Structures are given as structure tokens and as C-alpha cells.
Amino acid sequence: MMGDARPLAGRHALVTGGGRGIGAAIARQMLALGAAVTITGRDAGRLDKAAGDMAGLGRAQGIAVDVNDAQAIQSGFAQAAQTFGPIAVLVNNAGIAKAAPFAKTDLSLWNDILRTDLTGAFLCTQAALPDMLKAGWGRVVNVASTAGLTGMAYCAAYCAAKHGLIGMTRALAVELAAKPVTVNAVCPGYTETDIVEETIANIVAKTGRTRQDALAQLVAANPQQRLIKPEEVAEAVAWLCLPGSSAITGQSIAVAGGELM
Structure with missing residues (x-):
């Protein structure tokens, strides 16, 4: 940040899936950098609570938006801009993760994900x-996964x-290379989130292993032998959003303790 403690002051950052986990950590980091922040998600109550918790850090608001609904996105983003101005930073964090053997992956599961x-x-x-x-400045950061870099x-x-x-990230980055808008992805490994807790619980239920053994299975490919913290992902996102x-x-930057090199 080189002497500027609030390098995103005057900017509006929108974080999808911002009510908890990685998204909430990113939102807090954006606020710390001086941006006004809109968090979106499907649970209005969770968003209101999360935005209220962030109020001491800066200007934050929650708006219910389902990323599966194109019309809801357009209206929700317009509503966000009415309060905090045009969106200058977009963090596409909303996502779901479900595991199934290929033969049991039905079309509904495939389409949902x-x-x-x-x-x-x-x-x-x-x-x-x-x-x-139009503004002549922008940042798009897509929260992918190490699953976007390997099988x-x-x-x-x-x-x-x-x-x-990740393919979309690369294609759009080339398309916008002559414009003042950057497009990047961060690729977390297994991170301390509700989704990972559900994965651990699923392993325990299906295999009878202890939680410690299930956790060990998830972090086995990580040389640091640990889960990633949401704040570590948020720091990487924040760096990509800096003017510098x-x-x-x-x-596509792996935040994964050396899982992929």
C-alpha cells in the first residue's frame, strides 16, 4: 500500500456470497482498505447481520441477490450503486460445493453447481x-479453487x-488487456468454512472415521498440513484490487499452503 492506508477510498466493492466465510473476510478487508462494500447472498437476515457487524469498519450494506437469477443481479447491483456509487471492484465469491462419484452425478447436481x-x-x-x-478503472476477482487447477x-x-x-478469467483478461480493468482469480485450497465443515462431517458419517482423521485426509496434499484461513484468501484478493x-x-493464484506448485 506504500504509504496509503486506504487505497480504495472512494471505490465501491461488491462481494457475492459475502455473508459468511471467505466472502465476509474479503468484505472486511475491502472495508479496511477504504472501500464502501456491498455484500450479496440469498439469506437477507444473514446479510443484514453481517453488514451490521462490519459497520464499525466502514460503510457496508447487504442486498439479497441470487446469482442464479439474471434479473435479480441487475436490479440488486443497480440498488447497490444507488447507495455507494458505481461498482469498481467485483469479487465473484458465491458458490456451492457438492461431491459425488461421477456415475452418481445426475444432471440436476451438475447444473446446480x-x-x-x-x-x-x-x-x-x-x-x-x-x-x-465507463469509469476507466476496475477490478474483477473470481474466487475459484485449487479444483480449478487440477483434477x-x-x-x-x-x-x-x-x-x-479460470478459463473465463483468462479470456476476459485478454479481452480487456488494453483497458484499465484487471481480471484475476484466487484458488484457495481447503479453507476453514462451513462448506469444509460439512465435507468433514460427510466423511465422518460415511466412513466412521474420527473428525481428526477426516481433517487429516483433506489436508494431506497441503505441505503445511493445515486448513487455509479465510483471512489469508482475503489478503490475496485485496492485493489484486490495489491500484498498484x-x-x-x-x-490464477493458489492460496493453498503449497498444495500446487
Whole structure:
């Protein structure tokens, strides 16, 4: 930040899936950098509580938006802009993760994951991008996963969605390379979130292993042998959003304790 403690002052950052976990950590980091922040999600009560908890850090609001609904995205983003001005930073964090053997991955599961994790980011980016181009400055950060950089058993739909998200990131970064808008992705490994807790519980229920053994299975590929903290992902996102990061675009940065090198 080089002497500027609030480098995003005057900017409006919108974080999808911002009511908890990684999204909430990113929202707090954006506020610390001086941005006004809108968090979106499907649970209005959770969003209101999260925004209230963040109020001491800066200007924050929660708006219920389902990233599966193109019309809801357009109206929700317009509502957000009425309060805090045009969106300058978009963090596509909303997503779901469900595991199943390939043979048991039915079309409904496949469509649910791709619609939320990939098409949702596409729709949100289309909604936010015109104002960034008009303003002459913007940052798009897609929260992907190490599953977007490698294959993982029992996660065909999730891997496909996250690989697609990284592909979209790279394609749009090339398309906008001559514009003052950067497009990047961060790829967390297993992170301390509700989704991972559900994964651990699922392993315990299906295998009879202890929680400690289930956790050990998840972090086995991480040389640091631990879960990633949401704040560590948020720090990476924040760096990509800084004015001084304008030369960083089209990148997919693993935040995974050395899981992928």
C-alpha cells in the first residue's frame, strides 16, 4: 500500500456470497482498505447481520441477490450503486460445493453447481463491467479453487465449474488487456468454512472415521498440513484490487499452503 492506508477510498466493492466465510473476510478487508462494500447472498437476515457487524469498519450494506437469477443481479447491483456509487471492484465469491462419484452425478447436481459457480460469475461480471469501463478503472476477482487447477476425484461438476471460471478469467483478461480493468482469480485450497465443515462431517458419517482423521485426509496434499484461513484468501484478493496491481491480470493464484506448485 506504500504509504496509503486506504487505497480504495472512494471505490465501491461488491462481494457475492459475502455473508459468511471467505466472502465476509474479503468484505472486511475491502472495508479496511477504504472501500464502501456491498455484500450479496440469498439469506437477507444473514446479510443484514453481517453488514451490521462490519459497520464499525466502514460503510457496508447487504442486498439479497441470487446469482442464479439474471434479473435479480441487475436490479440488486443497480440498488447497490444507488447507495455507494458505481461498482469498481467485483469479487465473484458465491458458490456451492457438492461431491459425488461421477456415475452418481445426475444432471440436476451438475447444473446446480455450474449455474452457481460459473454462470453466476458470468452474469455478475456482465452486470458490473460496463460501469468499470465507463469509469476507466476496475477490478474483477473470481474466487475459484485449487479444483480449478487440477483434477479431484468425486468432484467432476465442481472441477468443471472452477476450471471454467479460470478459463473465463483468462479470456476476459485478454479481452480487456488494453483497458484499465484487471481480471484475476484466487484458488484457495481447503479453507476453514462451513462448506469444509460439512465435507468433514460427510466423511465422518460415511466412513466412521474420527473428525481428526477426516481433517487429516483433506489436508494431506497441503505441505503445511493445515486448513487455509479465510483471512489469508482475503489478503490475496485485496492485493489484486490495489491500484498498484494494475499489471497483474489473467492470473490464477493458489492460496493453498503449497498444495500446487
